[in-house]
Amino acid sequence: MDYRTEAPPILRDFLVYHETIQGHSRRTVDEYYLDLRNFFRFLKHEKNRVPKDIPLDDISIDDADLSLVRDVTLTDIYSYMNYLSRDRGLNNTSRARKVATIRSFYKYLTNKAKLLELNPVQDLDSPRLKKSLPKYLNLDESLDLLDSVDGKNSVRDYCILTLFLNCGLRISELVGLNKTDVRGDQLRVLGKGNKERMLYLNDACQKALADWITERDTLTLVDQNALFVTLQNRRRISTAAVHKLVKKHLAAAGLDSSQYSSHKLRHTAATLMLQNGVDVRTLQEVLGHDHLNTTQIYTHVDNDDLRAAAKANPLGGAKQRKKQKKDKKEE
Numbered sequence: 001m002d003y004r005t006e007a008p009p010i011l012r013d014f015l016v017y018h019e020t021i022q023g024h025s026r027r028t029v030d031e032y033y034l035d036l037r038n039f040f041r042f043l044k045h046e047k048n049r050v051p052k053d054i055p056l057d058d059i060s061i062d063d064a065d066l067s068l069v070r071d072v073t074l075t076d077i078y079s080y081m082n083y084l085s086r087d088r089g090l091n092n093t094s095r096a097r098k099v100a101t102i103r104s105f106y107k108y109l110t111n112k113a114k115l116l117e118l119n120p121v122q123d124l125d126s127p128r129l130k131k132s133l134p135k136y137l138n139l140d141e142s143l144d145l146l147d148s149v150d151g152k153n154s155v156r157d158y159c160i161l162t163l164f165l166n167c168g169l170r171i172s173e174l175v176g177l178n179k180t181d182v183r184g185d186q187l188r189v190l191g192k193g194n195k196e197r198m199l200y201l202n203d204a205c206q207k208a209l210a211d212w213i214t215e216r217d218t219l220t221l222v223d224q225n226a227l228f229v230t231l232q233n234r235r236r237i238s239t240a241a242v243h244k245l246v247k248k249h250l251a252a253a254g255l256d257s258s259q260y261s262s263h264k265l266r267h268t269a270a271t272l273m274l275q276n277g278v279d280v281r282t283l284q285e286v287l288g289h290d291h292l293n294t295t296q297i298y299t300h301v302d303n304d305d306l307r308a309a310a311k312a313n314p315l316g317g318a319k320q321r322k323k324q325k326k327d328k329k330e331e
């Protein structure tokens with residue numbers, strides 16, 4: 001799949017903008033393409049631009065143009081959301097992502113390409129999402145996970161887990177690290193949208209990195225730049241390999257590997273930092289979040305301060321008073 005040859009011009013220009021100007025990853029841009037391709041197919045079907053008996057997945061969007069997207073109404077998009085829910089079985093989270101893609105597309109057409117005077121989806125609502133607290137390991141579980149590391153890849157795996165638990169890296173950020181990104185007590189991280197940030201390394205991270213780099217430098221590597229490599233092929237470690245090793249060590253530590261993942265270790269780092277005095281804005285910088293409200297979900301986790309607040313209420317120990325019956329007879 002290559003949107004540069006498959007997408008119609010109005011869509012291709014949008015995707016090129018996101019890849020070259022916004023710096024979004026190829027994977028993200030490909031997902032945008034698939035989302036909008038399906039949306040265009042639905043529009044053509046609903047607006048009778050193709051015979052009704054043609055399956056949606058067989059509809060070509062080669063002729064999709066400004067006239068098609070300009071005539072879209074909120075009703076059209078809500079019908080599309082209904083189709084995704086009823087016929088495709090997509091949940092609110094998946095449909096919310098598609099809404100975000102459609103919003104971004106029309107924002108581009110209005111504000112950047114100047115092809116539309118008015119944005120027809122500016123009042124588009126997104127499906128309500130269930131707000132759930134992030135799963136995370138507590139301090140003892142985190143220590144158990146680190147203590148469980150053993151085997152021929154133990155130095156590398158221990159370093160990876162240490163960085164996850166202390167720096168809150170995304171898995172894509174960890175896999176993309178190069179040896180030159182380790183700069184003394186700092187680590188250069190390339191986050192979403194190619195945004196660079198510098199993280200300070202505590203003693204545990206510096207020690208784990210030093211041990212791994214010492215072992216790494218004894219290997220004959222195919223990829224000389226990659227910080228983390230597989231011992232089997234000496235190339236940069238893949239996200240699948242990192243997921244696998246995280247699950248392996250979680251199980252070895254006696255933790256439910258079906259409930260936790262590398263991303264849950266990022267949640268763990270964020271939660272432990274907040275519980276130990278790091279303010280939300282600093283945590284936002286550490287995690288590489290664009291918006292503070294993304295970071296604020298971690299402020300809702302259970303901690304000792306919340307328990308103390310509950311116990312501080314003077315009614316916390318109150319008991320229901322028994323009603324006293326009057327025994328006096330009326331005279």
